[in-house]
Amino acid sequence: MGARLDKLILEAITNLNEPRGSDRVAIALYIEARLAKVFTMCFLEFLMASKYVNILPASGRKLLNGLVFPLLLPCLIFSQLGFTSMFDTLNLVKLSPLRKCLNGGSFGLCGFAKGSAFLCKLNKANPFKVAFTITVDIAGHGNFTTIQSAIDSIPSGNAKWIRIQIFAGVYREKVTITYDKTCIFLDGAGSRETFIEWDGHESTNTSSTFTSYAENLVVKGIGFKNTYNLGPKQNHLVQALSAEILGDKAAFYNCSFFGVQDTLWDVGGRHYFYQCYIQGGVDFIFGNGQSFYEQSVLYYSLETYGNGTYIGYITAQGRDSAEESSGFVFKDCVIHGRGKAYLGRAWKAFSRVIIANSKLSDIVVPVGWDAWQFVGHEDQLTYAEVDNSGPGADTSKRVPWLKKLSACEINQFLSVDKFINQDGWIAKLPTVN
Structure with missing residues (x-):
């Protein structure tokens, strides 16, 4: 039952x-x-x-x-x-x-949620500040040959940072971190060297190659791929996720996410993506996360994998009420690819996306944004573009309801510390360099 x-x-x-x-x-x-x-x-x-x-x-x-x-x-x-x-x-x-x-x-400044107070214990005597390291090698030269078996070995309710070093290779497995497996640091050999691949496509909430329910997660140097839509051009694309992130305080460094439709489900919680590569064609960054994407590349690939003259969507943010502190912030990013796309569409009634100091190629359609199911309620949406450059950054033909943020609001959104890090959790993560 x-x-x-x-x-x-x-x-x-x-x-x-x-x-x-x-x-x-x-x-x-x-x-x-x-x-x-x-x-x-x-x-x-x-x-x-x-x-x-x-x-x-x-x-x-x-x-x-x-x-x-x-x-x-x-x-x-x-x-x-x-x-x-x-x-x-x-x-x-x-x-x-x-x-x-x-x-x-x-809630902290400007109503941004502070989130959970639970932090993992650091071991300052260790160069990575972790309690210990276990290794995964598909060739059999580590403690485990699969990533899932290494995760399963961590005790339920763990409160100390544990590093899982994953050697280079293509790990064809569906990986899940359950809610009780907190304080995990997945350390790959590089986002073009360590890959986790699967081809799930049954439904949105079961198709993801990598799913994490737990809070306090760090991932570095891993490529996540859902291979289902990545073959020859298809007339009918389906939702096939590469990653689904549900827990609070998750940070991704130098990771890559490959898919076409619904590549990255940023479900909820505070998340930080630094120097990541995210590829897709339809709503390929979606969800209700309170997330900061910095110095990352968003590659639009719908023309590569889909037949016809599709116009895709880069984001579909799901903020559902004015009280929620969620939203996507993209700072110092690059948005390019092949074909034409909207920067985003409103998945929920109070959708919020801010793009700033980024380079936008000519893939961006002139109007920029789509209210989707919320036509007539555009005043509830917060879509803003600040100091961007490139041929796609021209806002002269954007939708009339594009938000003009005040200097105070810009300062709040474009600061990692003020938007997602009020309690300083990022500084209390293991060493990733």
Whole structure:
């Protein structure tokens, strides 16, 4: 029964399926039961439920309407006992009743969420600042021959940074980091040397080559590829993800992501992408993450893999309400490729994307952006372009609802520290150089 409800919850919170009446009741009772286990300190079970809550969009949070009083009661009790930090650590303060009850909000400058307080332990005596390193070599010269087996070897509830060194090679496997496998540093030999490949395409939430539910994740020098759409030109492309990132505090350095449709699902949480390469043609960076992409390359490839005169979309950001602090910021990036594309379209009603100090090629269509299903509500969207260059950076023919940000807003969005790093979590990651 629990496994079936887990699946229903995941589908509901990602807006893939609307649960039926009986399922809505079952889901509500199921989450309530999981949350109630905090009284017996069943932390791992509680973390699972809290992760579902953490990535709920506004529409998904309606599932919890009947849980206000059950949540407020333990909230008040724990407030009196001085255990409010535990709720913050478990990342539950984003749920409105708890936020009001505990501390009036866990938000920093300009309403950007601070996120979870949980940080992994660093070992300063180690050059990588990790507790230890385990190795993966497809040729058999390491501790493991598959990446998944190395991840599975890490204890549930781990709180110390552990480095998994992955030697060069093409690892044809579907890799998942579950919510309880925190504090993992995946260290590849280079994004053109270490590849993880799979060809999943059944549905959006099952097709990803690499999926991470856990918070506190660092990845360096790995190429993630979904090979399904990457063959000869096709008349019908399908959703085939290379990566799906759900946990808070995830950082990717010098990584590459290859796909065509829905390449990178930046689901939710604070994420940092530095000097990465992301390739695709339709909504190839999408989701509701609060993410900063810096000095990265976005390569539009729809003309290469799709038949016909398609016009694709680079982003499809899913901010669902004005209260959410999520959004995509692209700073000092390069956007180019083959064909024509929109910079983005609104996946949800308050979609937010800022592109700044970047080079835009002539692949960008003159209007730049698409309101998609939210025509008539464009005032809720935040699409902004700041100090870009190149033939695609001309905004004279852009949509009239392109946002003009104030100097203060620009300063907030274009600062890594102010947008995603208020608590300094990036400085507390393992050494990646």
